[in-house]
Amino acid sequence: MEARRAILDAAITLISERGYANVTIEAIAASAGVGKTTIYRWWSSKGDLALEAINDRVGEAIDFPDTGDISADLRRQLLEVARLLDGEIGVLFRGIVAEAQSTPTVGAALLDTIIEPRTRACEARLAKAVDDGQLRPDVATRMMVELIYAPLYYRLLFKTDPARPRDIALLLDYTLSGLRPVPATD
Amino acid sequence: MEARRAILDAAITLISERGYANVTIEAIAASAGVGKTTIYRWWSSKGDLALEAINDRVGEAIDFPDTGDISADLRRQLLEVARLLDGEIGVLFRGIVAEAQSTPTVGAALLDTIIEPRTRACEARLAKAVDDGQLRPDVATRMMVELIYAPLYYRLLFKTDPARPRDIALLLDYTLSGLRPVPATD
Structure with a gap:
């Protein structure tokens, strides 16, 4: 689950720095050190990923x-x-x-x-x-x-x-x- | 002012049909029968045009x-x-x-x-x-x-x-x- 954790954290960091509209799945993958397909295995879109990142962080x-x-x-x-x-x-x-x-x-x-x-x-x-x-x-x-x-x-x-x-x-x-x-x- | 009227009406019709994100200034110009530069003479962006179209329609x-x-x-x-x-x-x-x-x-x-x-x-x-x-x-x-x-x-x-x-x-x-x-x- 280390990759999953890295992806969720990268999504929050990148989006909060650059704005949601300016961040791509590719950029999140690169920042988390995983391939794009790894992200798409777990989430169908940037929106889905961002929603889980919010819920994960808010707890x-x-x-x-x-x-x-x-x-x-x-x-x-x-x-x-x-x-x-x-x-x-x-x-x-x-x-x-x-x-x-x-x-x-x-x-x-x-x-x-x-x-x-x-x-x-x-x-x-x-x-x-x-x-x-x-x-x-x-x-x-x-x-x-x-x-x-x-x-x-x-x-x-x-x-x-x-x-x-x-x-x-x-x-x-x-x-x-x-x-x-x-x-x-x- | 006929061109202005045609542009405001075209903005409302096109955006309400296709959604705001899917409409360009070019498409509004074409639909209103004017050139793109005519629109940019009066409005600096799609947002400015849409805001005036709302206020104009709401009256x-x-x-x-x-x-x-x-x-x-x-x-x-x-x-x-x-x-x-x-x-x-x-x-x-x-x-x-x-x-x-x-x-x-x-x-x-x-x-x-x-x-x-x-x-x-x-x-x-x-x-x-x-x-x-x-x-x-x-x-x-x-x-x-x-x-x-x-x-x-x-x-x-x-x-x-x-x-x-x-x-x-x-x-x-x-x-x-x-x-x-x-x-x-x-």
């Missing part, structure tokens, strides 16, 4: 904590996602999102390997918070995920403002203001 | 209404944006966002000609709603814009779910739940 760093406090847990997780997207991983991620706009197979792979698994993990944590009475029971957890993460991706992709930790935490607070249980009025 | 359709009811006005405007992004304009927009990830000049032009002017227009309407007591005075209007629009772009770019009008209206309702003035407690 468990953005799994959802469960301290019993949904606001604190989401803040910690969201700030860690923002931190990762601000570095090498962010360059890969933006490149894949860009390629996904013109290449449906890359879009489908992005959904299958990154967006949907992490959405489901977030939904599980949110569902527990609903059960605990910390979030509204009348909002679909899938929509909560969109409301919570979309502002971070907006800043990442449009570059309107940097995704400063303080801003990301504030945006989360405002979003959660609308997702807390409505106090009973009688 | 005043997504200006912010002001009926005095911020929820109704935002819903109407946001659903119109969603409708436009679901058609030809959406193909151009996604193509430009994709190119912006690897070409900083395109990213800057996207901000300057589309994102920032419309953000300022939205902020003006939101500021009036704050004055009218319909929105919280303690949230920056620039952040309100992000919270309101980000979920629509999330669906557009990630394709997690279609941007159905009913969903977009619901997401807006949940966002606004967190942006309404907090009732005084004493």
